[in-house]
Amino acid sequence: MPLIDATVIATFSRRMRLRLDDATEVDARIKGKKLKPVCGDRVRAEPINEEDDWLITAIHERQNELSRPNARGDKEVLAANVDQLVVIAAATPKPDWFIVDRYLCAAELMGIAATVVYNKTDLEPKNGIDAALSVYDAIGYQTIKTSARTGDGMDALADLLQQCTAIIVGQSGVGKSTLINQLSDVAGQKTAEISRKHREGRHTTVSSAMIPLPAGGAVIDSPGVRDYAPLLQSPDEAAIGYREISSTGRECRFANCRHLREPGCAVKEAVEGGAIDARRYESYRRALALSERLSRDRY
Ligand SMILES: Nc1nc2c(ncn2[C@@H]2O[C@H](COP(=O)(O)OP(=O)(O)O)[C@@H](O)[C@H]2O)c(=O)[nH]1
Ligand SMILES: [Mg+2]
Ligand SMILES: [Zn+2]
Known part of the structure; x- marks a missing residue:
């Protein structure tokens, strides 16, 4: 054979x-x-x-990897060969936009498209959601609001995913598996069923599954990752992961500006003037600190 x-x-x-x-x-x-x-x-x-x-x-050689550092700081790969990342936030649990940013950072480093989905629109509208989503719209990420319960926005999500190999990520409980079940056809449901049985049966460890979609393509239900952080090989990668910071950063006086306290920093100026969202900037600073900690631990 x-x-x-x-x-x-x-x-x-x-x-x-x-x-x-x-x-x-x-x-x-x-x-x-x-x-x-x-x-x-x-x-x-x-x-x-x-x-x-x-x-x-x-x-076979991978086109790309979604990875994160494990407890020892080494690379742990969560999925491979995906061409779209969909990060879900929801009415419950309370959105953590820093986690959303860290997944978007990973998508930038992988060089793939990313979308932000806000699920459970059927629940009590929360203040500040539209403002939070508009921050992502303004820097060129598509945003979609869905309810897996009422079907609201599900066509837009299905359109986005057709023909792609996508991975759906986000905090536990935001509705990733429910959304995927809604999107999948009978064949997909069968795969979902198999993976559920395996999960509940003898193989109780965290698992992930790729579910085919009726319009072509497939979506990966990612394993439960409590608090995702991308694997940043160097502080430069932190800036690459934040697209508005890397584009504005080209105007900084120093080519190696880290956008912290350097003179002539276009990024700091844009944050002060409101052109770059202050929370996104804070998110970048956290990513930078994380990457510096990781590379210190490694050498
Ligand atoms: N009200 C409401 N509940 C939802 C929606 N989508 C998922 N849920 C519920 O949220 C909980 C977590 O969903 P699940 O798909 O397991 O989340 P996951 O951990 O991200 O895979 C379940 O009780 C779902 O029934 C939605 O659009 N509206
Ligand atoms: Mg799930
Ligand atoms: Zn700068």
Whole structure:
């Protein structure tokens, strides 16, 4: 039996669900300890004699990775080969816009499109939501308001996602899984069902699953990450992750300006004048501090 190319469509710790290129799905284990496939990976696999399981023998080169530092500061990859990031905030739990910013920062570093969704519009309208969303609109991110309960905004979300491989991220409880269930067709529901059974059954570890969409494309329901932070390799990357700061930063007097206390800083000026949102700037400063802490710990 030859080696075959496949896509990882669900992960349960070291067990994987694969979609082979002939569209059949199989369960798989991983050869050796070093290989760490994630949802979205393209892999090499082969059947195992006398077993239903397949064996993953290699991971093909990734187009991109959504990653974060683990407790030791090393890279942990959450998903691979995605072309769109959708970050969800909601009426409940209370939105943490700093978490939204950190996911957007990751999307900028990956070089992929990102959208901000505000879900649960059926609940009591909260003050300040439109103002918070308009900050993202103003810097060129699409924003969509949805209710998985009433269907409000779901067409816009479905349009956005068609033909893409997207990942849906955000705080726990904002409605990621519910939105994906609403968007998916019967085939998708089946995958969702399989992943639910696995999650509740013997494989109780955090898992992620890629659900096909009726109009083409697929969406990854990301694992529960309590407090996401992107992996920033250098302080420069913090600025790259904040698009309005990196574009305004080109006007700073010094090319290596970190936009803190340097003279002739166009970013500080824009924050004082209100052209750059003060909370986004604070978010950038936190990302910068985090990256400096990480690189100090590493060297
Ligand atoms: N009222 C309301 N509740 C929602 C909506 N979307 C999801 N929920 C509820 O929010 C809770 C968390 O949803 P879930 O999809 O598990 O969130 P996840 O942790 O982001 O995957 C569940 O009780 C859902 O029924 C919505 O649009 N409106
Ligand atoms: Mg969920
Ligand atoms: Zn500056």
